[in-house]
Amino acid sequence: MANRMVSSVQSLGNSDSITYISQREAAEIDEALMGPLGFSVDQLMESAGLSVASAIAEVYKSSDYSHVLVICGPGNNGGDGLVAARHLCHFGYKPSICYPKRTPKPLYSGLLIQVESLAVPLLSVEDLPVDLSNEFDILVDAMFGFSFHGTPRPPFDDLIQRLASLQNGDQTPQTSPFIVSIDIPSGWHVDEGDINGAGIKPDILVSLTAPKLCAEKFCGPHHFLGVRFIPPSILDKYKLRLPAYPGTSTCVRIGKAPKIDISALKNNFTAPEILEDYQVEPNPFDQFQNWFDEAVAAGLKLPNAVALSTAGKHGKPSSRMVLLKEVDKDGFVWCTNYESRKAHDLSENPCASLLFYWDALNRQVRVEGFVQKVSEEESEQYFHSRLRGSQIGAIVSKQSTIIPGRHVLHQEYKELEAKFSDGSLIPKPKDWGGYRLKPEFFEFWQGQQSRLHDRLCYSSGEADGKTTWKIVRLAP
Ligand SMILES: Cc1cc2nc3c(=O)[nH]c(=O)nc-3n(C[C@H](O)[C@H](O)[C@H](O)COP(=O)(O)O)c2cc1C
Secondary structure: OHHHHOOEEEEEOOOEEEEEEOHHHHHHHHHHHHOOOOOOHHHHHHHHHHHHHHHHHHHOOOOOOOEEEEEEOOOHHHHHHHHHHHHHHHOOOEEEEEOOOOOOOHHHHHHHHHHHHOOOOEEOOOOOOOOHHHOOOEEEEEOOOOOOOOOOOOOHHHHHHHHHOOOOOOOOOOOOOEEEEEOOOOOOEOOOEOOOOOOOOOOEEEEEOOOEHHHHHOOOOEEEEEOOOOOHHHHHHOOOOOOOOOOOOOEEEOOOOOOOOHHHOOOOEOOOOOOOHHHOOOOHHHHHHHHHHHHHHOOOOOOOEEEEEEEOOOOOEEEEEEEEEEEEOOEEEEEEEOOOHHHHHHHHOOEEEEEEEEHHHOEEEEEEEEEEEOOHHHHHHHHHHOOHHHHHHHHHOOOOOOOOOHHHHHHHHHHHHHHOOOOOOOOOOOOEEEEEEEEEEEEEEEOOHHHOOEEEEEEEEEEOOEEEEEEEEOOO
């Protein structure tokens, strides 16, 4: 009977699996915990808030991302947020709280006294900056949890909208704060997820007790499970399969390092791994994807930043950084201006080299090959996936040409901003688009002790009309 209600099981790692529960099951488990099993709301809240703060600390270091805004809703999810803010403060972050609809119950007023005693600022909705990106590195969405039904009311409808509109589709380094949702991304349907696709897309989702069905649709880079006290009777009754918590942790990562949409990339965190021949993939694209996933999971600021080296017909090399938009079996894609210096080099000499450097993992990957423009249609797609400001910026910048001063850029930007203020489609300039490098050589470099680094190279060949890859090891 109980196991019929368990709605979904998804693979976790190699052999384990994990259970996703429905809204109804979550409510039943909550009732059981709070009734016969002797727990109280404040205990659950304390554990939830600590799990959330721990997950944040695991991914975003307080030295790099200290300013956190916790947006609290009127119910238990808001209480979890208040507890998380208190722990974040003790972990060295600088949290602020926006708690517009306060709950007049002793539990909540106690939590408010606790954060006030730590001098955590309490901001009204009106106090919030127009652009949340200006003041905050991390936004904690503690508005609505699993028991929420219906449509969010003011001011939460607007707050959800503001969080949903924050995205980093830009070429420049991280511009929007990271979003952390507690148990359910607010506004999502608890069982069905982000139904119209316009909701909050958190970077971290911290599922509490057991992940809810909507969490299966979570595509962000970090999914954690928190609240570590489910007794065996509940596990048995609901046939819950949940991951073991490592050591004394209050939260555990669900699933392995994610496959992510590089073009929508923001950020993340891990540890270096030793490279041995038998550990690498026979196909360098698979090997690259493994390392890239690990760079994402390691919390590197821009794992998709890559140095691109070109040389024109005279063979004089030049390098610059670009952001990788995509990688697949056809190659590595980035976007730029087709009249720039790199574009001129490539028109004269299509050979190029890409170099990724992932400092925290002590790794670099070199990729060499031939470059072609991507189709106009593909470029159109990349262009329109960018923020509108970046689209206008791309029109304004006649990249790599001499200009008399910054004012020229500002002037044209303002004019175009006004022209497109009605939200109409911004046409892609014809000299903006993507390039794809089709590799014929890869080198994977892993730093090791005493400078005895690993260097594994893949060179492409052909057999029976198919591409083959030969792997050799080079001395460091
Ligand atoms: C981290 C980082 C990412 C960048 N990404 C891009 C990019 O994706 N496309 C681009 O045209 N320029 C990008 N730039 C700017 C380029 O490095 C460079 O200044 C510009 O493309 C002009 O290069 P060129 O004159 O050699 O053609 C980036 C710069 C940095 C530091």
